[in-house]
Amino acid sequence: IAGITQAPTSQILAAGRRMTLRCTQDMRHNAMYWYRQDLGLGLRLIHYSNTAGTTGKGEVPDGYSVSRANTDDFPLTLASAVPSQTSVYFCASSDGDRLNYNEQFFGPGTRLTVL
Amino acid sequence: AQRVTQPEKLLSVFKGAPVELKCNYSYSGSPELFWYVQYSRQRLQLLLRHISRESIKGFTADLNKGETSFHLKKPFAQEEDSAMYYCALKEYGNKLVFGAGTILRVKS
Numbered sequence: 204i205a206g207i208t209q210a211p212t213s214q215i216l217a218a219g220r221r222m223t224l225r226c227t228q229d230m231r232h233n234a235m236y237w238y239r240q241d242l243g244l245g246l247r248l249i250h251y252s253n254t255a256g257t258t259g260k261g262e263v264p265d266g267y268s269v270s271r272a273n274t275d276d277f278p279l280t281l282a283s284a285v286p287s288q289t290s291v292y293f294c295a296s297s298d299g300d301r302l303n304y305n306e307q308f309f310g311p312g313t314r315l316t317v318l
Numbered sequence: 319a320q321r322v323t324q325p326e327k328l329l330s331v332f333k334g335a336p337v338e339l340k341c342n343y344s345y346s347g348s349p350e351l352f353w354y355v356q357y358s359r360q361r362l363q364l365l366l367r368h369i370s371r372e373s374i375k376g377f378t379a380d381l382n383k384g385e386t387s388f389h390l391k392k393p394f395a396q397e398e399d400s401a402m403y404y405c406a407l408k409e410y411g412n413k414l415v416f417g418a419g420t421i422l423r424v425k426s
Contacts, residue, residue: 236413236414245324245417245418246404246416246419247416248413251411259411293362297412305352305367305414306364308363309361310361
């Protein structure tokens with residue numbers, strides 16, 4: 204069982220290019236999330252999905268889009284990358300049906316550098 | 319807006335010394351709080367949550383609603399405790415708001 208996988212592990216990208224970060228989970232979790240991790244700012248939520256077919260905006264959604272066509276996959280797309288999107292990106296999932304238990308399980312992260 | 323504040327970016331202690339990682343929150347309802355930890359070269363993972371009132375790896379955290387705090391404590395630090403620690407608050411809809419994080423460095 205892999206849990207949550209992310210691809211690529213790292214990427215260097217020219218500004219203006221389009222990039223999709225992939226995230227897949229095999230735990231059948233309903234909810235999935237994308238965060239960016241920046242020193243001094245912690246983890247900030249970009250987008251989330253409570254269940255397949257629905258998505259929502261987090262704290263810092265501008266410049267990013269997501270889709271949730273099925274339970275397992277939650278790709279994050281940067282339509283036209285800018286240097287301020289240089290960051291480490293984490294995907295996470297949780298079993299949203301358990302009201303009092305909200306542990307999120309994290310992927311290994313993708314380190315993205317936009318030049 | 320819900321907020322989580324971790325005032326220390328770096329906390330450096332000697333092995334065997336007590337540790338307290340501070341976390342303060344602002345929330346209008348009944349808060350649900352967590353501590354997550356990221357060890358070197360490992361994934362971010364849940365350390366403990368306040369509703370469980372448990373001790374994990376010797377760490378405890380008590381919710382103090384009067385002081386709006388959820389500080390993480392351990393009486394005797396160990397070198398393997400060195401990591402990045404994040405305090406997190408559950409928002410409406412199962413989302414989490416994270417603090418900026420505190421790096422704990424335990425020196426031998």
